Structure formats: C-alpha cells, structure tokens
Amino acid sequence: MIPRFIFNKLRDELKRPEINILLGPRQVGKTTLLRQLEEYAISRGSKTAFFDLEQPSTLAEFNLPDRRIIEKITAAGDVVFIDEFHYLQNASKIFKAVFDSGAGTKIVCSGSSSLEIHKHLKESLAGRRFLWRVFPLQWGEWRAADKDFSLDTYLRYGGMPGLSHAADDSRKQRLLAELLSAYILKDVKSLVKEENIRAFNHLLYLLAEHQGSLVSAASLSGQIHLSVKAVNHYLSILEETYVNFPVYSYSRNLGNELKKSTKNYFYDLGIRNAILKDFSAPAGRPDKGLLLESYVLLKLKAHPAPNRDIKFWRTRDGAEVDFILIEDRRPIPIEVKSALTQPEIPSGLKRFLARYPDVERAYVVNPSISTTRRFQDSEIVFLTFPEFEENPPLSRL
Numbered sequence: 001m002i003p004r005f006i007f008n009k010l011r012d013e014l015k016r017p018e019i020n021i022l023l024g025p026r027q028v029g030k031t032t033l034l035r036q037l038e039e040y041a042i043s044r045g046s047k048t049a050f051f052d053l054e055q056p057s058t059l060a061e062f063n064l065p066d067r068r069i070i071e072k073i074t075a076a077g078d079v080v081f082i083d084e085f086h087y088l089q090n091a092s093k094i095f096k097a098v099f100d101s102g103a104g105t106k107i108v109c110s111g112s113s114s115l116e117i118h119k120h121l122k123e124s125l126a127g128r129r130f131l132w133r134v135f136p137l138q139w140g141e142w143r144a145a146d147k148d149f150s151l152d153t154y155l156r157y158g159g160m161p162g163l164s165h166a167a168d169d170s171r172k173q174r175l176l177a178e179l180l181s182a183y184i185l186k187d188v189k190s191l192v193k194e195e196n197i198r199a200f201n202h203l204l205y206l207l208a209e210h211q212g213s214l215v216s217a218a219s220l221s222g223q224i225h226l227s228v229k230a231v232n233h234y235l236s237i238l239e240e241t242y243v244n245f246p247v248y249s250y251s252r253n254l255g256n257e258l259k260k261s262t263k264n265y266f267y268d269l270g271i272r273n274a275i276l277k278d279f280s281a282p283a284g285r286p287d288k289g290l291l292l293e294s295y296v297l298l299k300l301k302a303h304p305a306p307n308r309d310i311k312f313w314r315t316r317d318g319a320e321v322d323f324i325l326i327e328d329r330r331p332i333p334i335e336v337k338s339a340l341t342q343p344e345i346p347s348g349l350k351r352f353l354a355r356y357p358d359v360e361r362a363y364v365v366n367p368s369i370s371t372t373r374r375f376q377d378s379e380i381v382f383l384t385f386p387e388f389e390e391n392p393p394l395s396r397l
Contacts, residue, residue: 018128041078142159332361
C-alpha cells in the first residue's frame, strides 16, 4: 500500500461535520483512500458503513424514496462512505437533508470523472461540503514506497496506482492502454456521438503530441474535420472529466503579452505516453524537456488551494516562462530546464523580472544545479528535480 500525501488532510476532516467529496479520474485511488479512511475511523471508535454504488446489488438497496434513503444513511453509522455517489439520484438533496437533520452523520463520498457529478454538484450544498481533488501518485509518493523509483520511470509510466502491481514494463504498458480504453468507453462514449469517436480519439492524439504548446480550437478543428464549436465541446469534456488541464496565459495587460492563449496538459504522463504509443526512455526522446515540464506542472497541480493558480507567460516576440505560480495574486515564475551546466538565469525569466520588478523570488528547476543567484531585486533559486519534489515552492501544502 503506497501512502498518499492527501490522506492526513482527509483524516483530519473526519472530525468535522462537512460532507467531503473526492473527485478525480478513474483509477487514481479514490476507493482505496475511502477504505483507508474507514479503517482509521474504526480505529478511533466510530461506527462506519461503506456503500459502493457501482455494485448493482448495493445500488438496488438505494432504490427507495428519498426519505427512506436519508433514514438509511443516518442509521448506518457515525461515518458513512459512499463510493461512486453520482449513481444516487438526487444525491445533493439527500446529502443536504442528512447534514441538516442534526443526526451527526459524517458523509465521505467519491465520484469518478463524469458530467453526471457536475449535475449533482449544481444543487446547493453551500457551507455543507468540501471538494477534494485526487490525482495520480506523485513521484515522491512512489519514492516513499520504493526509494529506487527513478524520475525517468515516472516520466515514462506516470503515477496511476494500479501500476504498483505490474511486474514488468510490458504489463505497465498494457495496463495504461486498458485505462485509456476504459475512459473512452465509460466516460466519453455516452457524451460523444458514435460517428465522432474517431475524431475524438484524433483530438486526444493531437493534444498529447502538442502538449505544452499553444494550440487553438480553430487549428484543431481543421485537423480533425469538426467545427470549432464541436472541438470546444470536446475540450470541455476533457477538462470536466479531469483528463486535460488547460493552462492560461498570465498578463497584467502590458503590451506585447499574449492574453488569451492556452496550453494543454494531460493529467498523467503514462496516459499521455499511452495515447502516443511511446514509452521509450526520456534520454532519447525529442520531448524530454516537455516531459520534465509536465512533471513540474502536475506536481504543482496536485496541491490546489483557494489562493493559488498556475499560468504561463509568453510575449508575441517569443520570450516565455514555463509557469507562473500565483499565490495571493503574487506571481512566482518557474522555469524548467532539461539540461543546465551553469547557473545561468534563462533569458525569458530575465524578461519577465524586468517587466515585473516586484517579484521577490523565481525558480529554475533543473537536473543538477542547486544554488541561489540574484537578478535586480529578485532571488533566483536553482532547484534540482529531487529538491523540487521534496520542497516545491508552495506557501502551504
């Protein structure tokens, strides 16, 4: 069992009354987290119940009027775990009624990435629920279980927890292909017209091939022979199923900055490599730099906070910074380098700091150099990838 960094935060939430909802793509470990939380609750003396609504027999038990379901949940235990809650009709209204009943029943539930979840969450649970995003395993989580797990392996196969049971590379690749197929069949097929599945698959490939690059819906529509409206719809599906992360450009409306551009990244490097059918070692790949850049983004994305956002910066004449981490509206530029022999400050970073002289600190993440430099009034911190993994530039984790 690989310990998850998010577990302690979820564990502490068990003593609070709000409904906790774990959201994320399929097979990222949500059910395992629920089971671990149930074990912890039992060890603390709580009466628990666990309902997996993907099991037809369990779902049949909830084929009752809402009033009876509310009674069933409140009588089941002090802490009630509901896996794949979106199969429950009127879930938000039922959860709201349980919360407002005063029975003291704590609900912890999970949902795979599907648009049905978003329909449920439109119901008002304001002040009664907290959403928690569950991501694939981070490199540091793998290393905690296996100190020899290398960054190169992570860049090839990503962080899907099911890979921990795969004995060899061939097995890992087959599992990733199966996960990709399951996503198409379960989460997408009902949302995309049958005759457009091939175009959707083509869109996946193009996004994977051009990950981290500026790609417009108009250019994509020409390549997959669908309208811009259809492409935007498919991009929305990918975002709302947590499979694709759009990253938007940073600008304070200064001249020459790109203001409405977007870069796209898949939620897991193994899934991206499965789409491309390329699991070769990073050292020999033309996209090694992009793999490392994606790793840095996914590490930052795994620690969301209400005061935090992630963007990129680019000017029309080509100056750029890979990521701008924004905390409390303060920009923290982060540049990723796949090779660095001297602690030289990248030219794009200098351009950004010249435009934004109030920036206190910037980071250059790289394979081998660990030091600090200054540029004007800003501190430039050079971090190796292991150092970044252990201590990313986040004010709170």
